[in-house]
Amino acid sequence: MIRIAWHPLYAHPLPEGHRFPMLKYELIPEQLLHEGTIEHINLFSPEPVLEETILFTHEQQYWEQLRDLTLPAKEQRRIGFPLNAQLVERELRIVQGTIDGACFALNNGIAFNVAGGTHHSGSNWGEGFVY
Secondary structure: OOEEEOOHHHOOOOOOOOOOOOOHHHHHHHHHHHHOOOOHHHEEOOOOOOHHHHOOOOOHHHHHHHHOOOOOHHHHHHHOOOOOHHHHHHHHHHHHHHHHHHHHHHHHOOEEEOOOOOOEEEOOEEEOOOO
C-alpha cells in the first residue's frame, strides 16, 4: 500500500502577496483523493521529528535559535518564510514525514511526502525555497 505523508500544517499561512505557492500542499492530497488515486487510509500525519535527529544534521546553536524563535532577522529573511512556532512545527513534521516515508518505501516499495524539499540548508543556516 502506498503511504503519503501529509499534515494540515504543511499548508502554512504566509503574508499576503508572498510568492511561494503554499496552497499546493492542500491541493495535492485533495486532488489525489478526488481522482480516486488514493484513499484517506493512504495518508499519514507525521509527528514532529525528535531533537536528537535534528542534531545529526544541524548545529545545536542554530537549532536552538529556530526552536526558541531567536534566529537573527537577517537569517530569517534568508529562509524566506516568517519565523514563528507554527513554521518550526511544520518543518519538524515534514522532516519526520520524509523519514517515515523512507521507512515505508523500504518495506512497501513506495511512499511520498507531500511537502518534501521546500528549502536548502546547511548545518547552521537555512536558505530559500525550491519551486
